Amino acid sequence: MAEPILGVSGLRKTFGALKVTDGVSLDLRPGEIHALIGPNGAGKSTLIHQICGSLAPDEGRVFFEGRDVTASTPAARARAGLGRTFQVSTVIPEFTALGHAMLAVQARQGTSFRFLRPVAGDRSLREPAMAALARVGLENRAHVPAAVLSHGERRRLEVALVLALGSKALLMDEPMAGMGSEGSRELTALLSELRREAPILMVEHDMDAVFALADRISVLVYGRIVATGTPDEIRRDPVVRQAYLGDEAS
Numbered sequence: 280m281a282e283p284i285l286g287v288s289g290l291r292k293t294f295g296a297l298k299v300t301d302g303v304s305l306d307l308r309p310g311e312i313h314a315l316i317g318p319n320g321a322g323k324s325t326l327i328h329q330i331c332g333s334l335a336p337d338e339g340r341v342f343f344e345g346r347d348v349t350a351s352t353p354a355a356r357a358r359a360g361l362g363r364t365f366q367v368s369t370v371i372p373e374f375t376a377l378g379h380a381m382l383a384v385q386a387r388q389g390t391s392f393r394f395l396r397p398v399a400g401d402r403s404l405r406e407p408a409m410a411a412l413a414r415v416g417l418e419n420r421a422h423v424p425a426a427v428l429s430h431g432e433r434r435r436l437e438v439a440l441v442l443a444l445g446s447k448a449l450l451m452d453e454p455m456a457g458m459g460s461e462g463s464r465e466l467t468a469l470l471s472e473l474r475r476e477a478p479i480l481m482v483e484h485d486m487d488a489v490f491a492l493a494d495r496i497s498v499l500v501y502g503r504i505v506a507t508g509t510p511d512e513i514r515r516d517p518v519v520r521q522a523y524l525g526d527e528a529s
């Protein structure tokens with residue numbers, strides 16, 4: 280079996296008396312979508328924050344490409360290739376899709392002095408930026424400001440940005456949130472293809488998307504992983520059915 284690209288070992292985090300992450304170990308393997316599911320308040324987002332580095336665990340380690348990154352900043356993890364999607368709508372609404380993607384390429388190239396000269400005509404930025412937009416089907420929307428893009432298009436732009444940043448693995452917190460059925464279908468198809476380039480660890484409440492997309496599912500309940508397995512294994516797991524899925528599993 281291929282070495283995991285991302286690994287979490289014995290992670291613990293408490294907020295006061297609350298054990299939000301209670302000895303979590305999991306991994307992400309090349310080519311897979313690993314979905315993390317669980318009831319509200321189970322600690323899914325807190326776990327993602329610890330993996331991307333915005334929150335320090337009390338105990339445990341995070342490994343990326345075999346390297347211990349537990350003490351690395353989120354920026355250092357992103358530079359190493361651990362990408363996280365973020366809300367484009369909170370960036371620059373007037374900025375075009377292409378502008379966002381060019382900035383991401385520039386960040387990847389680490390040449391901030393380029394700000395001193397016009398970037399718009401710079402082919403070394405424009406070509407990879409356009410390629411990232413084409414990868415998510417937004418090449419025809421390159422010159423549209425982010426504010427004008429639909430919700431689904433903004434989600435796809437987020438994916439283009441992590442690709443333009445050179446991410447080798449993606450962390451996604453509820454990518455399907457707020458999407459209509461059409462947008463969900465498009466994003467499901469995109470993520471399904473994307474896993475070959477960059478495996479995805481995804482927190483998601485949309486069970487249709489999870490069971491359609493995931494190669495493996497881990498179920499988090501009260502900060503502990505109670506089961507990890509294929510969608511079929513998780514559907515049949517009596518502990519999971521009792522703790523979480525209920526009738527949704529049938």
Ligand SMILES: Nc1ncnc2c1ncn2[C@@H]1O[C@H](COP(=O)(O)OP(=O)(O)OP(=O)(O)O)[C@@H](O)[C@H]1O
Binds near residue numbers: 299321322
């Ligand atoms: N900074 C914090 N300080 C104190 N408690 C926190 C903090 N962040 C999260 N919590 C608590 O930790 C628990 C887990 O929260 P978290 O957001 O990780 O759960 P979740 O599984 O992502 O939930 P949801 O599915 O509702 O998004 C919750 O009880 C939450 O109130």
